[in-house]
Amino acid sequence: MGIISRGFSGRSREHNPDLPPGQYLAEDFPVLSAGPTPDIDTADWSFRVQTESGKQYTWSWDEMQALGLEEIHTDIHCVTRWSKLGTSWRGISLDKIFAGIETENAYVMAHSYGGYTTNVPLEDLLDGKAWIATEYDGEPLDPEHGGPARLLVPHLYFWKSAKWVNGLRMMETDDPGFWEQNGYHLYGDPWLEQRYW
Amino acid sequence: MMPRHVDGNALAGPLSDLFAFDVTCASGRCVGCGDVTVLARAMVYEDEMGFVARCHLCDSMLLTVVRTADGAWLDLQGISGLHVAL
Known part of the structure; x- marks a missing residue:
């Protein structure tokens, strides 16, 4: 009789090609947070993109919603x-x-209420690959999951999908954000298991 | 004559004096507000990605500790000094 446990055999990757290497299937939605959850009223919320020229583009909550929501x-x-x-x-x-x-810059630093930052190449935010998400599962996004709005860049590890996002700053070089300064990978492709440096 | 320097291995002795005990008893100065208090009073967020310690007064980040595949990253940029009772 075998004594070697296959561990999570029922949900291992060999049974589910949608799971990247080293991942397991979660039924709930775990909450990760490096600080207190900011309480942001949508009336006070604003979003800013700052380019290398110093020019700033800003949107209020209503102006952002008016751009149109996608499923x-x-x-x-x-x-x-x-x-x-x-x-x-x-x-x-x-x-x-x-x-x-x-x-002309090719890199972006995402900024959040609370001070969190994460770096993403601009090309990973374009061509239908990234969103400012304001709803999850048919409801306004909970503050603990990054509400009222979080970045959503699902083809990269989820720490790149910055909670409580409030702006993007264009960068000439791929400077590291908060977790990237502390050992996590600069890019974070889950299919290549780019977890750490 | 320029003072002679040696490589970082020379820190092994003095740093082992500092970290060979419970570092949470050391007092750190917060870069954000200047408060000096024992690290044990910090607010520590046990994010699965790493530990984040914040000042109990001003909420500034004091330090982060991340366990990686082959070791650990310790970032102390929110502490401008540590006082250790010897």
């Missing part, structure tokens, strides 16, 4: 090894936000 159905993968498949969101495509922005 997003996607898998998400956290570097702490849980994945959720087939999650449903609504959000504003970054393509719409960048439509009127002039920049």
